[in-house]
Amino acid sequence: MKIIILGAGQVGSSVAATLVGEDNDITVVDTNPKCLTNLNERYDLQTIVGVASHPSVLEQAGAKDADMILAVTNSDEINMIACQVAYTLFHTPTKIARVRNTEYLSKPALFAQEALPIDVLISPEQLVTEHIERLIKYPRALQVLDFADGKVQMVAVRANYSGPLVGHRTGDVGRYLPELDCRIAILFRQNKAIIPDGETVIEPDDELFFIGAPKHVRTLVHSLRSTKREVKRIMLAGGGNIGMRLAMKLERHYQVKLIEIDFERAQYAAEQLKNTIVLHGDATNEELLREENIDDTDIFCALTHADEANIISSMLAKRLGARKVMALINRAGYVDLVQSNVIDIAISPQQATIGTLLAHIRKGDVVAVHSLRRGAAEAIEAIAHGHKDSSKVIGRMIEEVDLPPGTSIGALVRGDKVLLAHHDTVIEAEDHVILLVADKKQVPEIERLFQVGITFL
Amino acid sequence: MQYAVVQRILGILLGLFSLTLLPPITIAWWSNDHSLQSFLTAFSIIIATGLFLWLPVRNVRNDLKLRDGFVVVVLFWVGLGFTGAIPFVLSETLNLSFTDAVFESMSGLTTTGATIITGIDSLPKSILFYRQELQWLGGMGIIVLAVAILPILGIGGMQLYRAETPGPMKDSKLTPRITETAKALWYIYLGLTVSCCLSYWLAGMTFFDAISHSFSTVSIGGFSTHDASMGYFNSKLIDTIAIVFMLISGINFSLHFFAWRNNSTQPYWQDTEFKAYLSILGVVCLICCIYLTLTSDYADMSTMIMDAIFQSISIATTTGFTTTQYQNWPNFLPVLLLFASFIGACAGSTGGGLKIVRILLLFKQGIREIKRLIHPHAIFVIKINNKPLQERVINAVWGFFAAYIGVFIFLQLLLMATGLDTVTAFTAMAACMNNLGPGLGDVSAHYNNINDAAKWILCLAMLMGRLEIFTLLVLFSPVFWRK
Numbered sequence: 001m002k003i004i005i006l007g008a009g010q011v012g013s014s015v016a017a018t019l020v021g022e023d024n025d026i027t028v029v030d031t032n033p034k035c036l037t038n039l040n041e042r043y044d045l046q047t048i049v050g051v052a053s054h055p056s057v058l059e060q061a062g063a064k065d066a067d068m069i070l071a072v073t074n075s076d077e078i079n080m081i082a083c084q085v086a087y088t089l090f091h092t093p094t095k096i097a098r099v100r101n102t103e104y105l106s107k108p109a110l111f112a113q114e115a116l117p118i119d120v121l122i123s124p125e126q127l128v129t130e131h132i133e134r135l136i137k138y139p140r141a142l143q144v145l146d147f148a149d150g151k152v153q154m155v156a157v158r159a160n161y162s163g164p165l166v167g168h169r170t171g172d173v174g175r176y177l178p179e180l181d182c183r184i185a186i187l188f189r190q191n192k193a194i195i196p197d198g199e200t201v202i203e204p205d206d207e208l209f210f211i212g213a214p215k216h217v218r219t220l221v222h223s224l225r226s227t228k229r230e231v232k233r234i235m236l237a238g239g240g241n242i243g244m245r246l247a248m249k250l251e252r253h254y255q256v257k258l259i260e261i262d263f264e265r266a267q268y269a270a271e272q273l274k275n276t277i278v279l280h281g282d283a284t285n286e287e288l289l290r291e292e293n294i295d296d297t298d299i300f301c302a303l304t305h306a307d308e309a310n311i312i313s314s315m316l317a318k319r320l321g322a323r324k325v326m327a328l329i330n331r332a333g334y335v336d337l338v339q340s341n342v343i344d345i346a347i348s349p350q351q352a353t354i355g356t357l358l359a360h361i362r363k364g365d366v367v368a369v370h371s372l373r374r375g376a377a378e379a380i381e382a383i384a385h386g387h388k389d390s391s392k393v394i395g396r397m398i399e400e401v402d403l404p405p406g407t408s409i410g411a412l413v414r415g416d417k418v419l420l421a422h423h424d425t426v427i428e429a430e431d432h433v434i435l436l437v438a439d440k441k442q443v444p445e446i447e448r449l450f451q452v453g454i455t456f457l
Numbered sequence: 458m459q460y461a462v463v464q465r466i467l468g469i470l471l472g473l474f475s476l477t478l479l480p481p482i483t484i485a486w487w488s489n490d491h492s493l494q495s496f497l498t499a500f501s502i503i504i505a506t507g508l509f510l511w512l513p514v515r516n517v518r519n520d521l522k523l524r525d526g527f528v529v530v531v532l533f534w535v536g537l538g539f540t541g542a543i544p545f546v547l548s549e550t551l552n553l554s555f556t557d558a559v560f561e562s563m564s565g566l567t568t569t570g571a572t573i574i575t576g577i578d579s580l581p582k583s584i585l586f587y588r589q590e591l592q593w594l595g596g597m598g599i600i601v602l603a604v605a606i607l608p609i610l611g612i613g614g615m616q617l618y619r620a621e622t623p624g625p626m627k628d629s630k631l632t633p634r635i636t637e638t639a640k641a642l643w644y645i646y647l648g649l650t651v652s653c654c655l656s657y658w659l660a661g662m663t664f665f666d667a668i669s670h671s672f673s674t675v676s677i678g679g680f681s682t683h684d685a686s687m688g689y690f691n692s693k694l695i696d697t698i699a700i701v702f703m704l705i706s707g708i709n710f711s712l713h714f715f716a717w718r719n720n721s722t723q724p725y726w727q728d729t730e731f732k733a734y735l736s737i738l739g740v741v742c743l744i745c746c747i748y749l750t751l752t753s754d755y756a757d758m759s760t761m762i763m764d765a766i767f768q769s770i771s772i773a774t775t776t777g778f779t780t781t782q783y784q785n786w787p788n789f790l791p792v793l794l795l796f797a798s799f800i801g802a803c804a805g806s807t808g809g810g811l812k813i814v815r816i817l818l819l820f821k822q823g824i825r826e827i828k829r830l831i832h833p834h835a836i837f838v839i840k841i842n843n844k845p846l847q848e849r850v851i852n853a854v855w856g857f858f859a860a861y862i863g864v865f866i867f868l869q870l871l872l873m874a875t876g877l878d879t880v881t882a883f884t885a886m887a888a889c890m891n892n893l894g895p896g897l898g899d900v901s902a903h904y905n906n907i908n909d910a911a912k913w914i915l916c917l918a919m920l921m922g923r924l925e926i927f928t929l930l931v932l933f934s935p936v937f938w939r940k
Contacts, residue, residue, distance in 0.1 A: 002633070025633035033847065041523075044615055046633040062633075 001025070001361060002066045004092075006052035006082050007073030008035040010330050011098065011124055014350035015070065015357055018371075020045050022443075024361070027061045030073075053081040055089050063090040070357065071097040072122075076104060080116050087117035094360060096120040100241065120360060127352045128328070129245040135326065135345060136250065136299060138221050139231055142207065142345055145370040147381045148413040148432045153214045154185065154370070154379060155221055159206045163224060171198030180220050182212025183420055185410035186377065186436045191336075193377040193438035195408045209372065209379075211410045211434065213418045231298040235259070235322070237283030237313050238304035239269040242328065246303070251275040257292055259283045261304075283313040286320065295321030302327040307334055314343050363447040367432065378437045379410070384427055386452040393433070393449060399423040404445035406438040458938075461517040463525050463532070468511025470533050470603055471540065475504040477594060478544070481587040490581035495547035503540050526616025527931050530600060534920055537599070538563040541591055550581055556909045563916045565591030567923035568807060570679025570777040570894030571885075571915070573905045577684050582665065585682045589669040595923070596676025596706075596807040597646045598622065605639035614639070620928045624709075624804025625815055625854050631714045645713045646807075650675045653702040660694045674702045677808040679777025679894040687771075688780040693763055696780055700770050707734065707774040707802035729842050730803050730814045737813065741797050742769045745790055752787045773797035775809040777894025784901040791897055795884060798891045809892030809922050811861060814841065818854045860926050865890060868918050875910045885911070889918040 001024045005012050008030035016039060020026050026045040029052045030036050036047035050057035052073050063069065069086045071079035079097040086092040097118045099105055111118050134144035143156040159165045165173065170184045187194050188207040194200065202208065210217050232255055236243050239260030247258050247269070256276040260266035263280055270278040281288045283302060294300070300317040302310035307329050314325035315338075326345040329335050339346040351371055358369035358378075368381040388395035392402065398409050398421050409421040413432040419425060427433060433450075437443055478500040485493040521529070541562035545553050553561065557573045564571045565588050577585070594602070598621045604614040614635045631638045654671035658664055666682055673680045683689035687699055705713075708731060715724040725731050745765035755761035764781045771778045772794040784791055801810015818839065825837045838845045865886060872882040877899070884896030885907070899906050904915070921929055931937055 025637070027633050044633075044635050046630050 001068065002062065003027070003068045003070060003361070004029065004058070004061045004063060004066045004086075006030075006069065006071045006079070007098075008032070008039055008047075009072065009074060011350065011353055012070075012072045013039055014330075014332075015072070015354060016045060017043060018350075018354055018358075019361065022361075022440075027066075029057060029061050051078070053078045053085055055085050058082065058085060058090065063092055066090070066092050068092070068094040068096065068360065071095070073098075076101050080104075080118065083118045084116055094119050096122060096357065096360065098122050098124060100125055120356070122353065122356050124349055124353045125241040125245060127356065128242050128347065128349045129249065131352045132242075132246055132301065132303075132326065132347060133249055135347070136231065136234065136254075138218065139299075139324065140221055140224060143209075143372070145379060147368055147370075147379075147411075147434050150214060151413050151416065152211065152411050152418055152434060153217050154209050154211045154410070154434075155217050156207055156209050156372075157221060157224060159202050159204055159208055161204045165202050165208070165224070166204050168202055169198065170196035170200045170202060173202075180212070180216045181418075181420060182210050182216045182220055185209050185211040185408070185434075186372070186379075186438065188373055188376075191373070191376065193372070193406075195406065195436060195438055207373070209436075212420065233257075233293075233297045234299045234301065235292065235294065235297045235317070237300070237302040237310070238328075239265050239278070240303065240305060243303045244269055244272065246301070247273050247276045257297075259288070259292075284309060284316060286316060289317060289320055297322045298324065300325045304328075307331050311338055311343065318342065318344075362443070363451060365450065366447075376440070378440055378443065380435045380437060380443075380446060382433050382435065382446070382450045384429060384431050384433055384450065387429060390452050391429075391450075393427050394429050394431075396427060397423065398425050398427070401427070402449070403435075404442040407442055407446065408436050410434045410436050458528065459519055459522065459525055461514040462519050462521055463528050464510050465514045465517050466521065466529050467533055467536065468507045468509070468514075469607065470529075470600065471503060471507030471510065471536065473603055473607070474537060474540065474594075474599060475500055475507060477590060477599075478503065478587075480590060481544070481583040484586050485581070485583035488582045490583055492544075492548050492550065492581045492583045495549070496544055496583060496587075498547055499540075499543040502543055506540065521616055523616055524937065526620050527928055527937070530617055530620040530924065531929055531932055533600065534566070534924060537566055538916065538920070541566055544584070544587055548581075548584055551584060554909075556912050557905075560904065560912045560916055561588070562591060563919050564889075564894075565678070565680060566595035567892050567919040568592050568595050568673075568676045568678040568775075568809065569889055569892045569919045569922075570673065571889060571896075571900070571904050571919075572680065572894075573903055573912070575684070575903055575905060577682060586665070586669060588680050589672040589678075589682070592676045592678030592680050593650065593672035596678060597642060601639045602643055605636060605643050621924070622805065623809075623925055624812055625818070625850055625857070631711055641714050642710050645710055645717065646675065649702065649705060649713075653698070656698045656702070657695060660698055661692060662690065662695065666690075670699075671702075674699055674776070674778075675706045675807065677703065677706050677774055677776045677802060677806070677892075679771075681778065686780070687767070687778045693759075696763055696767050699778060700767055703770050703774050703776050703778075704738070707806050707808045709803040709805035710807075711805055712803075727842065730817060733817050734803050734813045737797070737800060738770060738773055741773050741793070742766050744793065745769045748787065748790060769794060769797070772893065773800070774802045775891050775893045777888075779895065784895075784897055795887050795893075795897070798887065798893045801891055811858070811891075815854045815857065817841070818846070818851055819858060822851060822855075857925070857927065860930065861890075864918075864921055864926060864930075868914055868921075871914050872911050875908055875914070877907060877911055881907070885915060886918055889915045890922040892919060892922045 003024050003026055005016050005028045008028050016026050016028050020043045028039055029048045033049050040047045048061050063086055069092045071082045073079055076099045083095040083097050086095055095118050099121050100123055110116055135141055138144055138155055140157055141155045145154040184196050186209045187196055234254045235257045236247055237259045239258050247256050250256050258276050259279045259281055260269055261282050266278050266280040294317055300322040302314045304310055310327040314327040318325045324344045326347055327343050329346045335346040335348055355370045359366050365383040365385055370379045384393050411421055411434045412419040478496055482496045485496050538559055542558035545551055545558035545561055560573055600617050600621045604618050618635055631641050650671050653675050654667045657667035657670055669682045712724050712728055746762055749761055749765050767780050768783045775798050799810055800816050801812055802808020804812040804814045821839050828837055869882050869886045881898035881900055885900045888894055888896040
């Protein structure tokens with residue numbers, strides 16, 4: 001696939017890095033040659049220096065035969081104009097743009113085909129905010145993923161030494177709580193993905209992904225908690241876009257404190273927020289944290305734009321007594337360094353964003369893609385189309401479907417019903433099928449499986 | 458340094474190279490010219506070496522790092538110089554010493570075109586073809602070929618590509634993916650070769666000569682299947698065809714690519730380097746014509762102009778074909794042409810020398826210094842194709858220039874220390890380092906008369922010239938080997 005990425009910022013670079021490994025022709029455009037040199041040296045892609053919305057730059061980037069354009073520059077306006085230019089001059093089929101400002105986002109009519117021809121709007125801040133919000137709702141979860149508009153959820157939990165899961169077989173987990181209809185879909189042991197077969201015994205430090213309807217999963221995860229204390233006090237460090245959005249969403253249900261280092265920004269935050277206590281100061285300042293009762297805080301969340309500051313301040317908060325700390329970490333290398341070691345949860349903004357994009361790059365009718373553990377494995381939601389003769393999955397029992405090795409079907413969504421996959425479940429047309437792929441190399445096989453045969457056309 | 462990865466890739470590359478012996482083997486078998494045995498032995502030795510290197514580490518899947526790229530490229534070129542010499546050593550008709558064989562193969566691969574063989578016309582067809590083929594492979598670079606056809610190189614392809622292609626701006630890719638870029642380059646190269654071959658053939662060469670000469674024309678090499686080089690054919694039409702294809706091959710291949718993709722000649726005329734290339738060649742041709750008219754005793758005006766233009770283009774693009782004994786021209790002209798070969802062809806072409814774009818940058822930089830003297834506070838930006846150039850590139854060009862001169866002087870002194878006279882040493886060094894071929898003095902016709910030590914030094918010079926010095930020099934720096 002030929003993809004043009006406009007903007008070599010954090011999102012642009014990490015998307016480029018993910019996609020380049022999957023046999024795509026990637027061209028990255030940015031005004032800053034330094035960012036581009038960096039990309040060029042590390043990956044097999046083309047870079048062009050120029051203003052992303054200029055027709056000559058887009059033409060140079062090969063917009064004429066590009067399949068997709070992804071506008072993620074810093075400016076909403078450039079992103080929107082670039083999509084307009086690509087549509088009008090080059091007829092690019094798929095146009096994805098990052099638009100952050102709610103002024104634009106609140107007017108959907110703007111993005112109709114005859115107005116601004118943008119096929120998909122993404123707002124990484126919003127995605128990350130939702131991601132963190134879900135994590136706060138599930139106090140033990142490492143990752144919470146939605147499928148089929150939230151009808152199915154997948155929640156990652158770490159198995160503790162002392163916890164109730166260790167030593168049991170994965171098949172027995174269902175028996176342990178018989179009223180709950182959910183199961184372990186995939187687990188990670190020492191960075192390796194394992195698809196459990198029911199006989200797999202859970203070991204300490206395994207990362208378990210439970211799948212099922214949200215209310216079942218939630219009850220299960222709640223029942224696994226060691227302490228019964230409810231989350232009440234939350235402290236956020238960093239009043240940027242994510243911090244502000246999150247504070248706005250959380251302040252209704254929790255006691256929220258927000259620390260911001262820049263006085264004017266803190267002033268602005270205080271004006272915008274209703275119940276949040278806005279603190280002006282440095283989140284890595286021990287005195288400030290103590291003063292604000294860090295030892296009584298349930299969740300501490302570091303959300304500034306500097307990875308290092310986030311890591312340091314959450315480590316500090318943890319040592320000073322915060323019960324659970326999370327840090328926003330952009331650099332992939334840091335995530336493995338600190339995740340579940342010094343910091344409870346490392347939030348990777350790329351991971352939250354990339355799934356939305358991958359869903360559009362995958363062939364076949366793929367609705368959602370979530371990368372698990374920074375892209376090592378993937379959870380894919382695909383819709384089965386056609387009928388028994390034209391499709392390779394419809395009308396077949398799950399055990400009959402010719403799945404590539406290292407993949408499994410986790411659940412089906414039929415209409416509003418959630419069906420956990422059993423070996424004799426029969427897939428019907430228009431079912432949403434949730435698949436787990438332990439090895440990303442198998443993704444093309446999955447795509448082929450869900451493409452409709454020629455007879456259907 | 459990841460020795461296993463380097464070894465694996467070297468093994469693969471040698472395996473690939475051994476396949477290029479198949480055409481000469483076929484020719485030897487077809488024409489029954491008694492060199493079949495030597496080629497078969499050479500083929501077995503090379504493929505066995507490749508397998509020997511590859512087999513123990515075939516499962517190593519680490520990515521090639523920046524440093525490994527340099528080592529692979531340099532080791533492979535050195536290795537090619539030696540393994541490419543095997544058929545020459547084994548051939549009974551040639552009866553070459555080891556030194557001579559390596560010199561010949563290195564000269565072929567680096568598209569220099571300096572030869573130590575005399576009596577070329579009487580050689581077996583297979584040997585002749587093999588020499589031409591070496592030049593053709595060296596022209597676009599066998600590593601670029603490997604990047605194009607072997608997907609196993611993966612991300613490391615870019616490192617290799619950068620270390621092998623000439624020119625100051627190596628990050629410019631034609632397509633997003635390196636394999637596609639390498640493929641495009643080879644398609645253009647192949648297309649040029651085929652059209653050159655057909656033109657020669659239609660102009661009256663035998664089919665064998667047409668193929669052979671198209672190989673050495675498009676690669677800007679200069680080997681011929683005749684002692685008299687292009688002069689053997691004594692045909693103005695063939696000379697003109699050669700001039701046209703030397704000119705085309707001296708242009709940056711990315712211009713060909715964009716012209717082909719956009720289906721217009723616009724990319725050429727928008728390129729500063731291309732315009733400078735034409736102007737420099739034009740001026741050199743003009744000087745030659747005028748000077749010859751004034752001083753020489755050519756009977757036929759048209760022959761003189763043809764000779765002047767052919768020699769100018771051939772030497773200035775660093776090809777090295779000749780149609781006449783230009784060494785016997787008034788002394789000024791051969792030296793002028795030799796200096797023109799320092800400028801060489803465009804970056805990203807198959808030609809050698811310093812490359813037009815570097816000279817252009819040095820020139821612009823000089824102008825800027827003059828302007829700065831007049832306006833001490835003004836800011837002047839150096840532009841190529843109306844785009845500002847990063848200071849880094851300009852500094853790199855200066856560094857390259859200094860290194861080129863430094864290496865040149867050092868090696869020339871070494872040559873003189875082995876006993877060569879000044880003219881021979883200077884011109885031989887220029888001819889080898891610029892990948893040109895014929896020099897003056899003792900090396901005006903062939904390189905057989907100089908001593909063995911000098912031949913080895915010249916081999917090094919050819920490699921330095923082909924890999925643009927830094928790729929090779931970097932291996933000699935302590936920083937490179939520090940862990």
